[in-house]
Amino acid sequence: xxxxxxxxxxxxxxxxxxxxxxxxxxxxxxxxxxxxxxxxxxxxxxxxxxxxxxxxxxxxxxxxxxxxxxxxxxxxxxxxxxxxxxxxxxxxxxxxxxxxxxxxxxxxxxx
Amino acid sequence: xxxxxxxxxxxxxxxxxxxxxxxxxxxxxxxxxxxxxxxxxxxxxxxxxxxxxxxxxxxxxxxxxxxxxxxxxxxxxxxxxxxxxxxxxxxxxxxxxxxxxxxxxxxxxxxxxxxxxxxxxxxxx
Numbered sequence: 001x002x003x004x005x006x007x008x009x010x011x012x013x014x015x016x017x018x019x020x021x022x023x024x025x026x027x028x029x030x031x032x033x034x035x036x037x038x039x040x041x042x043x044x045x046x047x048x049x050x051x052x053x054x055x056x057x058x059x060x061x062x063x064x065x066x067x068x069x070x071x072x073x074x075x076x077x078x079x080x081x082x083x084x085x086x087x088x089x090x091x092x093x094x095x096x097x098x099x100x101x102x103x104x105x106x107x108x109x110x111x
Numbered sequence: 112x113x114x115x116x117x118x119x120x121x122x123x124x125x126x127x128x129x130x131x132x133x134x135x136x137x138x139x140x141x142x143x144x145x146x147x148x149x150x151x152x153x154x155x156x157x158x159x160x161x162x163x164x165x166x167x168x169x170x171x172x173x174x175x176x177x178x179x180x181x182x183x184x185x186x187x188x189x190x191x192x193x194x195x196x197x198x199x200x201x202x203x204x205x206x207x208x209x210x211x212x213x214x215x216x217x218x219x220x221x222x223x224x225x226x227x228x229x230x231x232x233x234x235x236x
Contacts, residue, residue: 050223050224
């Protein structure tokens with residue numbers, strides 16, 4: 001299973017929206033109807049942390065300017081209004097424990 | 112507060128074994144699966160594998176590309192998770208993160224990386 005993120009680099013203007021795509025080579029929809037697709041972010045000099053799980057559920061403490069959508073093989077992470085603190089590398093993750101894997105990452109930076 | 116502290120990294124020669132440790136505190140260690148993630152210099156994250164809790168038989172799962180080259184284990188009495196690399200290669204160079212995992216019975220097979228350590232650096236040279 002391969003996760004392909006685009007773009008690789010995303011220069012953004014503060015206050016503007018941003019969008020990251022993640023495409024899977026196989027469907028991530030499970031028999032229970034849930035998509036096992038998560039988003040993690042690694043801010044500069046920090047360890048990664050969870051942002052979105054099950055495709056669209058924000059982790060605890062994540063601002064509501066972040067949203068996740070999609071199903072099956074196509075997923076999107078959106079930031080409604082980018083703030084300077086949002087710079088970092090965003091990873092989509094296939095969260096099935098028997099085949100756990102990371103996408104290549106998207107680096108979000110301020111213009 | 113959950114704390115994960117990795118150790119055991121350093122400079123190691125190719126072909127040598129290396130064992131990394133992850134000392135955990137702030138939670139009931141034996142109740143949680145533990146996993147390792149690595150990051151080559153300047154590159155993205157790579158899944159290494161996990162060890163489940165005793166309740167789930169302490170079974171292990173590994174990235175397909177690393178199967179047979181590493182072993183993950185745990186010592187619940189001391190709150191430590193281990194990553195044993197049997198014969199390191201230059202491509203094993205990178206930062207190695209220990210993570211606490213979560214899985215939910217409501218979502219069979221789902222695995223989430225709940226907490227991360229700061230990582231320990233391995234240089235194979």
